[in-house]
Amino acid sequence: MASPVFESHLIFLIPLIPGISAAILGLTWLFGTRLHKTTVKMVACGSVFISFLISAICTKALLQLPENERHLTQTLWTWFAAFGASPAERIHLPFSFEVDPLSATMILVVTGIGLLIHIYSTAYMADDDGFQKFFAYLNLFMFSMLILVLGANFLMMFIGWEGVGLCSYLLIGFWYKDLANARAAKKAFVVNRIGDFLFITGMLALFWGVGMQEGPHGGFFSMTFRDMREHLPSYIAAQENVRILGIPLITFCTLMFFGGATGKSAQIPLFVWLPDAMAGPTPVSALIHAATMVTSGLYMITRLNFLFSLAPDTLLVIGIIGALTALMAASIGLFQYDIKKVLAYSTVSQLGYMFLAMGAGAYTAGMFHVFTHAFFKALMFLGSGSVIHAMHHALPHGVDAQDMRNMGGLRKYMPVTFWTFMVGWVAICGIFPFAGFWSKDEILWKAVEHGMAGKPIWYAIYAIGLGGAALTAFYMTRQVVMVFFGEYRGKKIGEEYLAKHAHGDHGHGHDAHADDHHEEEAHELHDPEESPFAITFPLRTLAIGSAVVGLFGVGAWATHLTGIPNYWNAWLAPVIVSTAEVHHARTLVESDRLYAQHGDEHATDAAHGTPAAHPAAETLKREPAHHAPDKGHAKADAHAAASGDHGGGAHHAPWWLELGFAILSVAVAAASMRFAWTLYQNHPERPAAALKQYAPGGPKASSPGGVFYRWAYNKYYVDEIYEAGAIRPVGTLSRYLSLFDKYVVDGIVNGLGYALLVVRWIAGLIDKYIVDGVTFLGFAKFVAWFGQRIRSLQTGDLQGYLRWIGYGALATIGFYMLVISK
Amino acid sequence: MAFHVSLESYLIVSAALFVCGMYAVMTRRNAVWILMGIELILNSASLNFTAFSRYIEHQPGVDPAAGMVGSILIIILAAAEAAVALAILISIYRNFRTIETEDMQELKG
Numbered sequence: 001m002a003s004p005v006f007e008s009h010l011i012f013l014i015p016l017i018p019g020i021s022a023a024i025l026g027l028t029w030l031f032g033t034r035l036h037k038t039t040v041k042m043v044a045c046g047s048v049f050i051s052f053l054i055s056a057i058c059t060k061a062l063l064q065l066p067e068n069e070r071h072l073t074q075t076l077w078t079w080f081a082a083f084g085a086s087p088a089e090r091i092h093l094p095f096s097f098e099v100d101p102l103s104a105t106m107i108l109v110v111t112g113i114g115l116l117i118h119i120y121s122t123a124y125m126a127d128d129d130g131f132q133k134f135f136a137y138l139n140l141f142m143f144s145m146l147i148l149v150l151g152a153n154f155l156m157m158f159i160g161w162e163g164v165g166l167c168s169y170l171l172i173g174f175w176y177k178d179l180a181n182a183r184a185a186k187k188a189f190v191v192n193r194i195g196d197f198l199f200i201t202g203m204l205a206l207f208w209g210v211g212m213q214e215g216p217h218g219g220f221f222s223m224t225f226r227d228m229r230e231h232l233p234s235y236i237a238a239q240e241n242v243r244i245l246g247i248p249l250i251t252f253c254t255l256m257f258f259g260g261a262t263g264k265s266a267q268i269p270l271f272v273w274l275p276d277a278m279a280g281p282t283p284v285s286a287l288i289h290a291a292t293m294v295t296s297g298l299y300m301i302t303r304l305n306f307l308f309s310l311a312p313d314t315l316l317v318i319g320i321i322g323a324l325t326a327l328m329a330a331s332i333g334l335f336q337y338d339i340k341k342v343l344a345y346s347t348v349s350q351l352g353y354m355f356l357a358m359g360a361g362a363y364t365a366g367m368f369h370v371f372t373h374a375f376f377k378a379l380m381f382l383g384s385g386s387v388i389h390a391m392h393h394a395l396p397h398g399v400d401a402q403d404m405r406n407m408g409g410l411r412k413y414m415p416v417t418f419w420t421f422m423v424g425w426v427a428i429c430g431i432f433p434f435a436g437f438w439s440k441d442e443i444l445w446k447a448v449e450h451g452m453a454g455k456p457i458w459y460a461i462y463a464i465g466l467g468g469a470a471l472t473a474f475y476m477t478r479q480v481v482m483v484f485f486g487e488y489r490g491k492k493i494g495e496e497y498l499a500k501h502a503h504g505d506h507g508h509g510h511d512a513h514a515d516d517h518h519e520e521e522a523h524e525l526h527d528p529e530e531s532p533f534a535i536t537f538p539l540r541t542l543a544i545g546s547a548v549v550g551l552f553g554v555g556a557w558a559t560h561l562t563g564i565p566n567y568w569n570a571w572l573a574p575v576i577v578s579t580a581e582v583h584h585a586r587t588l589v590e591s592d593r594l595y596a597q598h599g600d601e602h603a604t605d606a607a608h609g610t611p612a613a614h615p616a617a618e619t620l621k622r623e624p625a626h627h628a629p630d631k632g633h634a635k636a637d638a639h640a641a642a643s644g645d646h647g648g649g650a651h652h653a654p655w656w657l658e659l660g661f662a663i664l665s666v667a668v669a670a671a672s673m674r675f676a677w678t679l680y681q682n683h684p685e686r687p688a689a690a691l692k693q694y695a696p697g698g699p700k701a702s703s704p705g706g707v708f709y710r711w712a713y714n715k716y717y718v719d720e721i722y723e724a725g726a727i728r729p730v731g732t733l734s735r736y737l738s739l740f741d742k743y744v745v746d747g748i749v750n751g752l753g754y755a756l757l758v759v760r761w762i763a764g765l766i767d768k769y770i771v772d773g774v775t776f777l778g779f780a781k782f783v784a785w786f787g788q789r790i791r792s793l794q795t796g797d798l799q800g801y802l803r804w805i806g807y808g809a810l811a812t813i814g815f816y817m818l819v820i821s822k
Numbered sequence: 823m824a825f826h827v828s829l830e831s832y833l834i835v836s837a838a839l840f841v842c843g844m845y846a847v848m849t850r851r852n853a854v855w856i857l858m859g860i861e862l863i864l865n866s867a868s869l870n871f872t873a874f875s876r877y878i879e880h881q882p883g884v885d886p887a888a889g890m891v892g893s894i895l896i897i898i899l900a901a902a903e904a905a906v907a908l909a910i911l912i913s914i915y916r917n918f919r920t921i922e923t924e925d926m927q928e929l930k931g
Contacts, residue, residue: 796927798856799848806848 007061008072010054011097014107015146017054018139021047026136035132044135045118048142052111059104070574071100071226073152091221098152098226102575105367106149106299109374113291114142116538120382121283123534124389134174134281141167145292149299154203154223157300161199161264164293165192171288172280184276191273195263202256206307209242209249210234216592229306229577232585233592239310240589254307254314258321261297267355268325271348272718278340282385285340290347290381291374298354298370302363306577309361316457319359319447323464326352328716330471334478335691335713338402339384342479346428347377349468353443356465360458362446364572368553369443371568372435375549376427379542383421386535387483390414390528395494398501404479409488413528416536418484420543425480427546429473430669432662438550440469441662445555448661449653466668473669477676485681494525557659832873839866853911853921860907861900868896 021043028035035043062070075096082091099107118138125134144167148160169192173185203223211221217237222228228235235250242249261267266274277289288294301308301318308315326349333345350373357366387410391401399406411418427434430441444465450458530536553568679687692698694706701710711717793804843862850856875889915921 794930796930798923798926799851802848806844 007058008074008099011058011072011074011099011150012076014051014054014058014097014111015143015150017047017051018146019143022136022139022143025132025139029132029136037126037131040132040135041122044139045115045122047139048111048115048118051142051146052108052115055104055107055111058099059108062099062101062104067570068574071098073098073226075152079155093153093155093223095156096152096224097150097156099150100575101571102299102302102367103149105371105572107146109371110142110145110149110292113374113378113542114145114287116541117283117287117291117378117382120286120385120535120538121281123532124283124385125281128281130174134171137167137170137174138284138287141171141288141293145296148296152224152226154207154225157303158200158203161260161296161300162196164288164296165189165196165264168192168277168288168293171284172277174280174284178279181279184273184279188273188277191270192263195260195270198256198263199260202253202260205244205249205256206253209244209253210238213238213242215241215596217589225303232306232577232581233588235307235310236582236585236589237592248311250307251311251313254304254311255317257300257304257307258297258314258318261300261355262321263297265294265297265351265355266348267297267351268321268328269718271325271329272715272722274348275341275344275715278338278344282340282381282388285344286378286381286385289344290377294347294351295354295370295374298351298358298366301355301358302367302572302575305363305575306582308358309577309582315359315361317359318355319458319461322352322355322357322359323461323468324352325349326356326468327464327471328352330468330475331708331712332715333475334471335709336475337404338400339387339404339407339479339483340381340402342404342475343377343381343384346380346472346476349472350377350428352468353440353465356461357443357446359461360443360446360450362443363576364553364569365439365442365446367572368568369439371552372427372439372546372549375542376424376435376546379420379539379546380424380428382535382539382542383417383424384483386414386417386531386539387528389531389535390417391490394526394528395490396497396501396525399490399494399497404482406490406493407483407488408486408490409484410528411484413488414530416530416539420536420539421480421484423543423546425476427550428476429673430469430665432666433550435546435548435550437662437666438553438555441665442553442555444469444665445658445661452653466665469665470668470672473672474676477673478680481677481680486684488528490528491525498525555658555662557655557662560655829873829877832869836866836869836873839863839869851922851924853914853923856923857904857907857911861904864896864900864903868893871896 024043025035025040058072061072073096075094077095079093079095080091081093118135121134121138125131128134141164144160144163146160148157148164151157151160169185169189172188173182176182176185207221207223211219213234215237217231217234220231220234222231239248239250244252247255263270274289274294278285280289308318329345329348329352333342333349336342336345350369354366354369354373357363357369387407388401390410390413391407395401395406423434427436430437444462447458447462447465451462551564552571553566554562554564556566559565691709693700694703694709695701696706696710698706700706714720795801839862843859843864843866846859846862847856848859850859871889871893875886875893878884879886879889911921914926918925920926
């Protein structure tokens with residue numbers, strides 16, 4: 001049996017190998033070397049594959065450890081350190097990686113799905129000029145993402161956090177020659193900066209607030225997650241004692257962190273960048289904007305769950321925002337025609353569910369949805385990419401290859417894409433027993449549990465979530481029908497287009513790898529064809545995953561009926577702070593306070609040893625007894641952990657109630673699917689006619705339905721609100737500031753310049769007439785004049801010189817004799 | 823009773839030698855002649871040294887060898903000077919194919 005020490009020495013290779021690959025591909029590209037495409041493929045996919053293997057090795061090593069010791073740490077070097085007077089003031093920040101069940105899950109998802117998407121991209125991007133650059137970026141993304149999830153402290157995470165933002169920007173703007181793409185990239189970057197600002201604010205506030213507080217729990221300055229969790233009393237004390245802007249410290253910081261997460265994970269109010277991010281190549285949308293990067297906000301919350309659990313107010317905010325985002329994004333998705341935009345809003349909506357789970361304190365349930373969603377959403381994005389790929393070759397240039405109105409009936413042409421997409425469809429709609437069913441159902445059930453625990457607002461959140469699920473089923477069915485069923489509309493539309501533009505002007509679709517089409521090709525209409533194996537292989541693999549991964553985390557009712565345990569919750573349980581742990585920490589803080597008040601009388605307080613001498617937190621190790629090795633107990637714990645510490649107690653609801661709610665959500669989803677199917681498959685003309693009525697200018701435009709349609713169709717005017725509320729004021733402000741710059745600052749600078757010109761002119765005059773005229777030129781002229789006079793003395797005649805010597809000698813002697821010696 | 827020659831006699835001979843040398847240096851255009859004139863001038867100086875040395879050697883506080891040493895120094899110097907000067911002359915001859923000084927006026931102003 002391999003010792004974990006060995007595996008922990010491998011951890012740094014997981015991010016490093018894709019990083020090296022990115023450096024090789026990127027630097028050679030930068031210096032103008034175009035590697036052969038086969039080389040690029042081998043390097044890019046190979047590095048991710050090795051990374052995946054090492055991730056698997058590390059995960060296996062974790063599994064061999066006892067449940068409470070499941071963490072492998074590797075410290076590469078000390079990043080920085082500062083030394084204070086007391087041990088508590090010493091700051092030591094190592095550059096270290098950590099694999100625990102949470103990060104192990106993430107690295108497996110990132111490298112596993114990342115590998116499939118790399119393989120997919122080799123075919124999808126095959127005709128692109130930027131092939132090598134694309135894979136350099138993609139590998140760089142893997143590098144950053146793996147650092148994000150493997151980082152053992154805040155700053156490591158932040159490196160990755162910024163790195164993925166950068167890669168996202170680079171890849172959204174991959175086809176930067178199209179201005180819209182460049183704008184989308186910029187938008188994503190700027191919006192993410194807002195989130196990042198909040199994130200780093202929270203980070204610094206936390207570091208400062210916890211470290212600077214008074215009392216036995218102050219002076220804790222570590223940013224390493226594991227240390228932080230072991231010093232839980234410091235945070236509890238800070239929550240009670242330190243306030244920022246009147247908000248308790250931990251609540252403030254977690255709100256800031258959540259703000260960062262809304263940027264990265266596209267939640268209200270910062271979700272606007274994600275739909276625009278679809279400007280990037282489809283594999284990028286699948287990898288970054290569906291499966292991995294956008295879940296990093298969720299990862300961060302789960303990583304810091306011990307902090308979030310201390311701040312119920314933050315959790316409520318997260319739950320509400322998540323639910324609203326889920327519903328709102330789903331309703332926008334109803335009216336989109338771009339195949340990728342539908343999936344983008346669907347992603348925002350699904351991320352909303354995950355945040356809803358986080359808000360309910362059900363971190364494991366949220367992460368489970370992250371996990372399953374990574375499979376089925378990556379699958380659907382890749383499927384849509386396959387469709388777009390085919391449509392590009394089938395449609396003439398000017399026709400949008402991403403508009404679902406140009407598709408239809410593709411199941412006959414693309415059977416593999418069709419079948420795999422079907423799996424994704426039932427998975428996201430939440431049909432038993434596919435992946436989405438288990439994870440989404442778990443989330444909704446947690447909301448219900450919270451409601452039953454005496455927080456009625458969670459019933460409302462549940463209702464919103466259920467409504468969102470119905471909408472999800474509706475728009476996904478709409479998409480499936482519009483793309484794969486009915487008649488193929490592309491041929492007719494293409495012919496009409498060609499007839500209209502006989503001389504073919506060359507617009508192109510959003511997802512244009514159109515550049516390398518030849519002109520003649522563009523004028524022929526092909527039937528759509530199934531994509532090559534490199535595309536269908538990832539689709540098949542992900543389809544299998546989407547079908548079965550839900551079984552890792554079955555609901556309690558299924559455990560009750562079949563005896564299959566919920567592996568997922570048990571696996572992640574050590575990561576999640578338990579009720580008992582929080583309770584224990586609170587007791588320590590409480591006894592410390594009593595000790596501080598009555599310390600003199602009770603120098604040896606039996607309740608608490610010697611709290612002043614050593615930080616109380618040191619005594620807080622996670623209770624080994626709490627996670628007893630026997631299966632049933634661990635399972636119950638996992639469940640307790642998943643349901644969060646606050647409110648507790650709710651997990652005793654009977655299994656049949658949970659089953660009832662599961663049946664209800666499946667029924668709602670199925671009804672919604674049936675409804676959409678009827679509308680779009682059986683009566684395709686009806687929705688169009690109805691929409692015409694509700695559209696602006698139509699007879700029902702001012703009815704509530706019309707208002708809803710107009711709002712949802714225009715994405716609730718969020719972009720416009722930002723435009724009016726933020727971008728334009730900032731623009732105006734900038735213009736005024738630029739006026740200041742132009743007239744005041746530039747005036748000063750230019751005035752100084754003119755003043756210097758005058759000074760220079762005067763100085764020039766002085767130089768010319770006084771310096772040059774009197775002194776230097778005067779001397780020069782004198783020397784020249786004198787030289788002219790005496791130059792004839794130098795004759796070159798040796799005897800002439802001697803004569804002068806002789807005259808000189810005579811004169812000297814004469815002078816001596818006649819004057820001096822007289 | 824030794825035959826006594828006065829100091830003035832030496833000085834007159836020496837001055838005659840100097841004037842002969844000076845005359846050669848000033849009037850001859852051939853560099854070898856100039857060199858020979860310089861030798862005469864040096865010899866006149868050497869003779870002066872010896873003569874003065876002879877007439878002050880018995881006075882107190884005077885090193886009797888000082889004049890002799892000066893004289894010998896001049897002879898050594900003259901030998902070295904002659905060697906260097908002849909080498910220069912050969913070099914000049916190689917460049918100009920002449921040793922007439924009036925043909926060597928490249929440096930005139």
